Amino acid sequence: MLAEPGILGQTDSSHAQEDADSLEDFTSYLSEEIWPTLPQSLRSATHETRDQVPDVDDLPLESTVPPSFIDTLASCGLVSADSDGDHAAVSFLKKALRDYVAEACAPPPMWSKTRTTECEICEREVPLTYHHLIPREVHDKALKKKWHPQAMLNSVAWLCRPCHTAVHHAASNEVLAREFYTVELLLAREDIQKWRKYAAKQRWGVRRG
Structure with missing residues (x-):
């Protein structure tokens, strides 16, 4: 859900597999931190239930995002360790959630x-x-x-x-x-x-x- 291309930065081909494994571990950890805090209707989103899925921008993420999520992003240098970083972390999460909802609610293939x-x-x-x-x-x-x-x-x-x-x-x-x-x-x-x-x-x- 939270994977972002190039999020860990390194592109040296000799480290490609190591970077891929690190990225998978990183995104899995962040997902585990966030997933339980999300509404059930969003976690179980499908094309059939798309009308019941809340708008990501309406979610009170500023008050529900666990501090550990923000701290993890800050420790990886993805956001700053201050109030601006909190805002950036929420923006980061909203983008990931929008991508998730778009994929989960997409119509089935013909x-x-x-x-x-x-x-x-x-x-x-x-x-x-x-x-x-x-x-x-x-x-x-x-x-x-x-x-x-x-x-x-x-x-x-x-x-x-x-x-x-x-x-x-x-x-x-x-x-x-x-x-x-x-x-x-x-x-x-x-x-x-x-x-x-x-x-x-x-x-x-x-x-x-």
Whole structure:
């Protein structure tokens, strides 16, 4: 949430990984300091709840930001250790929160525009079909059970026909919806990995007796 490009300054490539690790630790620490102080409606912001998310500029951050947050920014030289620094720290936080809200409340992608040129399982450039990662026949149940937000119901993976068939042979529609609703989760299955290795070696359009 609070990551800012170049925030730690150094650009020497020999220190790139060290800087990246330091930045991750730094931003994680700052986020942990701030997150519990924010309204629940902001912490759980989604596209569906965007009308309930408070305007960042209306939040009383000046009185709720913990001193440790400001002290950390000052110790890193990002703000001054005086009253001007307090104001700069709040401005810093507001910018980060605006970026967070914009991302959290963004509309879901138009899934038809996520089309790939390769099958997302076997990675062959062959004719593709789209697989509903949350099968349509269990959409109502997925909403009722709160497995997924409505915005995710029409998410798809672009698969060749053999891989599409393999996925549906691997599990029932309900299990696919509940447990294997991303390509990454599908590829974590041992049977899908075995199928992937086999399918990747097959020439498209060759009949097998």
